[in-house]
Amino acid sequence: MTxxxxxxxxxxxxxxxxxxxxxxxxxxxxxSFHIDEGEILGVVGESGAGKxxxxxxxxxxxxxxxxxxxxxxxxxxxxxxxxPYERMRRVRGREIGMIFQDPLTSLNxxxxxxxxxxxxxxxxxxxxxxxxxxxxxxxxxxxxxxSAVERIDHYPHQFSGGMRQRVVIALALCTEPRLxxxxxxxxxxxxxxxxxxxxxxxxxxxEHGTAVMLVTHDMxxxxxxxxxxxxxxxxxxxxxxxxxxxxxxxxxxYTHGLMGSIPHVGHEVDRLLQIEGAMPRxxxxxxxxxxxxxCGKVLPRCSSERPELLPVDDSRVSCWLYDPAEAGGxxxxx
Amino acid sequence: xxxATPGGTILQVEGLIRHFxxxxxxxxxxxxxxxxxxxxxxxxxxxxxGRGETFSLVGESGCGKSTVARxxxxxxxxxxxxxxxxxxxxGALRDxxxxxEIQARMQMIFQDPYASLNxRWRVADIIAExxxxxxxxxxxxxxxxxxxxxxxxxxxxxADAQKYPHEFSGGQRxxxxxxxxxAGEPEFLVCDEPTSALDVSVQAxxxxxxxxxxxxxxxxxxxxxxxxxxxxxxxxxxxxxYLGRFVEWAPTRTLFSRPRHPYTKMLLxxxxxxxxxxRARTPVGGExxxxxxxxxxxxxxxxCPYAERRxxxxxxxxxxxxxxxxxCHAIEEGRLAPFEGKTIIVAPEDAA
Ligand SMILES: Nc1ncnc2c1ncn2[C@@H]1O[C@H](COP(=O)(O)OP(=O)(O)OP(=O)(O)O)[C@@H](O)[C@H]1O
Ligand SMILES: Nc1ncnc2c1ncn2[C@@H]1O[C@H](COP(=O)(O)OP(=O)(O)O)[C@@H](O)[C@H]1O
Ligand code: SF4
Ligand code: SF4
Ligand SMILES: [Mg+2]
Ligand SMILES: [Mg+2]
Numbered sequence: 061m062t063x064x065x066x067x068x069x070x071x072x073x074x075x076x077x078x079x080x081x082x083x084x085x086x087x088x089x090x091x092s093f094h095i096d097e098g099e100i101l102g103v104v105g106e107s108g109a110g111k112x113x114x115x116x117x118x119x120x121x122x123x124x125x126x127x128x129x130x131x132x133x134x135x136x137x138x139x140x141x142x143x144p145y146e147r148m149r150r151v152r153g154r155e156i157g158m159i160f161q162d163p164l165t166s167l168n169x170x171x172x173x174x175x176x177x178x179x180x181x182x183x184x185x186x187x188x189x190x191x192x193x194x195x196x197x198x199x200x201x202x203x204x205x206x207s208a209v210e211r212i213d214h215y216p217h218q219f220s221g222g223m224r225q226r227v228v229i230a231l232a233l234c235t236e237p238r239l240x241x242x243x244x245x246x247x248x249x250x251x252x253x254x255x256x257x258x259x260x261x262x263x264x265x266x267e268h269g270t271a272v273m274l275v276t277h278d279m280x281x282x283x284x285x286x287x288x289x290x291x292x293x294x295x296x297x298x299x300x301x302x303x304x305x306x307x308x309x310x311x312x313x314y315t316h317g318l319m320g321s322i323p324h325v326g327h328e329v330d331r332l333l334q335i336e337g338a339m340p341r342x343x344x345x346x347x348x349x350x351x352x353x354x355c356g357k358v359l360p361r362c363s364s365e366r367p368e369l370l371p372v373d374d375s376r377v378s379c380w381l382y383d384p385a386e387a388g389g390x391x392x393x394x
Numbered sequence: 395x396x397x398a399t400p401g402g403t404i405l406q407v408e409g410l411i412r413h414f415x416x417x418x419x420x421x422x423x424x425x426x427x428x429x430x431x432x433x434x435x436x437x438x439x440x441x442x443x444g445r446g447e448t449f450s451l452v453g454e455s456g457c458g459k460s461t462v463a464r465x466x467x468x469x470x471x472x473x474x475x476x477x478x479x480x481x482x483x484x485g486a487l488r489d490x491x492x493x494x495e496i497q498a499r500m501q502m503i504f505q506d507p508y509a510s511l512n513x514r515w516r517v518a519d520i521i522a523e524x525x526x527x528x529x530x531x532x533x534x535x536x537x538x539x540x541x542x543x544x545x546x547x548x549x550x551x552x553a554d555a556q557k558y559p560h561e562f563s564g565g566q567r568x569x570x571x572x573x574x575x576x577a578g579e580p581e582f583l584v585c586d587e588p589t590s591a592l593d594v595s596v597q598a599x600x601x602x603x604x605x606x607x608x609x610x611x612x613x614x615x616x617x618x619x620x621x622x623x624x625x626x627x628x629x630x631x632x633x634x635x636y637l638g639r640f641v642e643w644a645p646t647r648t649l650f651s652r653p654r655h656p657y658t659k660m661l662l663x664x665x666x667x668x669x670x671x672x673r674a675r676t677p678v679g680g681e682x683x684x685x686x687x688x689x690x691x692x693x694x695x696x697x698c699p700y701a702e703r704r705x706x707x708x709x710x711x712x713x714x715x716x717x718x719x720x721x722c723h724a725i726e727e728g729r730l731a732p733f734e735g736k737t738i739i740v741a742p743e744d745a746a
Contacts, residue, residue, distance in 0.1 A: 106593040107564075221455065250454045250620055252664045277593055280623075280666025321598035323627035325650055325665055326736040331605065332598035332627070338563050339593075 067094035068271040069118070069239050074131035074141075076113050076122065076295075078342070085342040087113050087126065089295040092369075095239070098269040100261070102286030102303065104277060104318070108339045109292040111275045115241045117141075118273070119156050120148040135239060154184045157232030161244035163224035166231060167216040173200075173227050174212035177234060184235040199230040203260055222253030229260060236268065243275045254278075258285050279322055283307050291315045294340055294350035301375025311377045313357045349380065357381055401445030404582060404614050405466070410475035410485070412436040412461055416686070433685050435461040437638035439475075440712070441719075443631075445581075448608070448615040450625045450646075452661070453635035456685060459618045462635075463584045466616060467502045479582070498528055501575035503568075505587035510571055511559040517570055518555035521545070524578035544573040548603060565596035572603070576611070584616045589624065601628060622665050626650055634658045637685055637693040644718035652732040654720045656698050659733040692723065700724045 076088035088110045095101045103111050116122045118133055120140070133141040140151055152158075160166055168176060177196035181187060187195065193212075200208035203226040216224055225245065232240055242261065246254040262285055264270050274286055282289055283303060290300040291312065299312040310316040320333025337354040340346060346353055352362040359380050369378040380386055414433040417423060423430070436458045443449040451459040464470045466477055468490035477485040479496055490497045501524075504510040511520055521541050522531075531537040542552035548569040559567055568588060575583055585604070589597035601624065607613060619625050625632055626646060633643035634657065642655040653659045683689055689696050695705040702723070710721040724730035 106595055251622065251666070252454055252661065255664045255666070258666075278666070279594070284666050318595060321595045323598075323601070323623040325623050325626045325662075326738050328738065328740045329627075331602050334598050334602055335595045336599075338565065338596065 066096050068097045068099075068136060069273070070094040070132075070134040071114075071118065072132045072134070074114065074117060074133065075129040076110070076117050076126060077129035078126045080125075082343065086129075086345075087295055087342055088117065090131075091292075091295075091297055092131075093290055093297065093300060095271040095273060097238070097271055098265050099288070100265055100272040100274050100286045102282035102289040103273060103275045103292060104279065104282055104289060105292035106277070106318075106339045108341070110295040111292055112243050114292070115243050115273060115275055118239075119152055119158055119241055120145075121152075121158075150184075153180065154235050155238050157235070157237035157240040159225075159228055159232050159240065159242040159245045161247050163221070163228045164216065166228045167224065169216050172213050172215055173219070177212070177227075177231060180231060180234045195234075196230075199233055200227070203227070203230045203233070204256065205230075222249055222256065225249060225253070225257055226260070229257070233264065238269075238271060240264075240270055240272045241275075242272060244277070245274070246281060247276065247278070254281065261285060279307065279319065291318070294345050295342075296350065296378065297369055297376075298351065298379070299375060299377045300369070301377075305373070305375050311372055311375060311382065312351075312379050313355050313381070314351050317354075317356075349378075359386065401447075401612070403442050404445040404480060405443040405616075406476070406478040407442070407466070408440045408476040408478075410436055410439045410462070410465060410477065411473045412458075412465055412470055413473045431686050434638045434688060435685060436465065436472075437688075439635075439638075439640055441633060441640065441643060443614060443616060445614055446608070446612050447630040448617050448628050449631045449633070450617040450619065450629040451633050451635055452618075452620065452622060452625050454661075455620070457635040458638040458685070459635055460586050461638075463502065463586045463616060463618055467500050467584050468497065469502075494528075498524070498578045499580050500582045500584065501578050501580040502584040502586065503571050503575050503588045505590050511567060511574075513559050515558075516555065517545075517557055517559070520559070520570065521555070521574045521577050524574060528578070530579075540577070544577055547576065547607070548573045549599075563596075564592050565599055568592065568596075568600055569603070572600075572607070576607070580613070582614045582616070586618045587620070588617075590619065590621070597624070604628070622661065634661065637683065637688045639693065639721070640712070640719070641694065641722070642718060642720045644720075647738055648717055649735075651735040651738050652718075653735045654715065654718050654725055654730075654732050655722050656700055656724075656730070656733075657694050659735075660697075662735055665736075692721075700730055 072092050074088055074091045075086060078085045078087055091114060105111055117128055128141055132139055135155060140148065143151065174193065174196055177199065178189065178192045181192040181195055197208050197212055200212060205211050205223060205226055219227060246257050249257065258281060261272060265272055276282060286303050288301060289303050289306040290297045291306065293314050299306060299315045306315060310319050317333060317335035321335060323332060335354055340350065348363040348365055349367050352358050362380055367378045367380050369376045372382045412435050414435055415430060416433050417430040439462060451462060453459055461470065465472050472485050475485050476483050482496060484490065518541050521544055522537055525531055525537060525540060531540060541555050545552055545554055550566065550569055562570065589600050592600065608615065617628055629646045631643060632646050632649045633640050634655065636657050642658045653662055683696065691706045691708050692710050695701040704723050710723045712719050712721045713726055
């Protein structure tokens with residue numbers, strides 16, 4: 061599982077720093093992962109874990125004063141973390157698409173949906189107005205907007221929440237990007253519409269070989285859509301592996317706690333598993349394993365020594381329980 | 395999960411209707427030659443809630459869940475219908491403040507723990523407000539003690555009373571809202587998406603707390619969530635809403651294992667399932683139509699695979715079939731058997 065040969069996106073030792081008056085905060089701390097062509101990588105974790113900042117760093121849209129302090133980001137065979145603004149803007153439009161939680165932030169309420177699609181297409185592709193408009197209609201059809209020929213001339217507010225999100229996906233797809241960063245794309249939507257959007261994302265990956273980084277806190281969505289999952293805690297990846305491995309055989313105590321806290325239809329439990337406490341603030345991240353104050357399996361060394369992300373079976377886990385030197389203990393659920 | 399309603403009925407709702415007039419101003423209507431626009435947010439809803447149970451409302455965005463909740467606690471005035479709380483009809487009342495003793499026994503918890511707490515008040519004052527409003531304290535000292543008890547009850551510290559809301563996390567703020575709701579010593583809590591803004595881990599803490607409090611204080615909950623797994627976990631009875639009406643309501647296990655209404659079946663099929671990694675759920679076809687001009691007859695008919703002519707002409711009445719209340723012509727006509735729902739696995743210690 062080291063740097064796969066067909067990795068489309070490869071993030072190496074990424075550190076995102078936010079300088080403040082009280083000192084520099086480290087929001088993303090030495091994060092490495094890759095996404096293959098046609099693959100969906102799920103990224104989960106409680107709010108404040110650093111998921112969105114990781115995505116923002118990749119697309120070069122970190123809000124100042126936040127910045128990439130170290131590490132490399134490679135798209136295909138090109139480094140993109142150190143590109144000048146104008147070059148990065150072109151990469152962003154052409155090769156990386158973005159989908160955010162609130163479709164209204166990506167759509168301009170004053171312009172018709174078609175105008176926005178055509179403009180984006182023409183900025184990045186050599187097409188005439190007519191060709192661009194035809195392409196826009198194809199895209200709206202592809203994302204499942206009924207009667208696209210008429211709806212293309214409607215304004216965003218004339219679409220329902222689910223349809224707007226589909227328009228945003230169409231906008232992200234305009235230029236056939238190789239990578240899509242989707243940050244909570246279905247969180248604001250009903251389960252019914254959520255299912256439609258996920259089905260659409262999966263189809264795109266399968267048919268166009270698009271790679272997707274799918275940030276969400278909904279494990280159900282991850283289980284259904286992603287091939288692999290990265291679990292983030294306090295700015296670091298604590299577990300990464302195949303979706304089956306992470307969802308059904310969570311190894312890190314934090315992943316295990318997250319899974320246990322989710323209710324399931326048909327499973328009757330009196331109480332849900334509870335992870336006590338909350339994700340630490342950036343200026344209060346504990347030393348050693350950042351999860352140790354909340355961990356039920358904590359070992360003496362956890363408060364002082366930081367565990368590395370190391371292979372455990374086919375996954376990678378950062379937890380001292382899996383250190384061969386820890387005699388006796390192995391695993392979060394005993 | 396208990397059965398039936400051993401504690402008797404606490405709330406009875408009958409023919410509840412709330413319409414909103416969202417028409418443009420008269421002059422614009424005259425100029426554009428358009429008529430009035432009426433949103434039928436709640437359009438004839440009847441149900442009963444037993445004491446000590448958790449009655450949940452589910453349905454897609456805009457189907458009227460929050461409006462039902464607001465009608466029950468008196469934040470909206472019904473256009474028509476009866477809301478009987480322990481036998482007293484509140485529906486016809488112009489102003490709930492004429493029945494303070496009843497109003498105090500009902501409290502509401504909102505989705506957004508940020509917006510629902512006054513940022514300029516200390517936690518102590520936020521929580522004490524329902525107590526001082528009732529004059530239910532002897533002196534400053536006893537008030538402070540009551541606040542401390544309430545804070546501990548929701549898993550916070552007595553010292554937190556001196557802090558302001560912004561000093562707390564989302565989950566902690568929701569605990570403060572719960573403490574404030576409990577300060578009125580309510581029996582009936584209306585919870586509108588109380589955990590939707592929270593992480594799953596924090597949601598688990600709040601749901602566990604709500605269950606503990608329910609047992610300890612014999613509370614009744616009217617619970618709203620768009621997360622069907624959460625609803626399954628907390629509810630004794632579940633009602634499925636569609637465009638301002640109940641299409642089906644039944645005891646939780648019955649509804650999930652033997653759904654009868656085609657819309658219920660559609661919603662259940664849309665639930666993402668952790669066990670099914672890599673497999674697709676069945677996407678629901680179409681979207682909820684506008685409540686301004688809802689489809690005629692059965693409002694679900696444009697999306698329903700079993701629709702026949704009668705469905706677009708006549709509104710189906712609610713029937714009681716083996717413990718399930720369901721409104722569907724196909725069922726009444728005997729041409730639609732119960733669907734196969736979700737498999738229910740009862741943990742051994744819970745089976746008794
Ligand atoms: N005060 C109001 N004025 C006008 N329309 C309203 C008002 N309150 C609710 N509505 C409308 O009534 C319908 C039902 O709204 P309600 O808030 O009850 O839905 P909901 O089921 O709670 O949805 P969600 O899942 O999105 O919370 C919607 O179409 C809504 O826009
Ligand atoms: N008092 C109100 N005035 C106008 N519109 C409202 C009012 N309350 C709710 N709505 C509308 O009802 C819909 C659902 O709102 P609401 O239920 O409050 O939000 P949520 O979906 O977060 O629960 C929204 O479209 C909102 O604009
Ligand atoms: S390293 Fe220690 S504290 Fe961290 S998750 Fe593992 S056992 Fe728990
Ligand atoms: S009444 Fe008709 S349209 Fe409505 S759910 Fe039943 S079969 Fe479908
Ligand atoms: Mg985020
Ligand atoms: Mg609502």
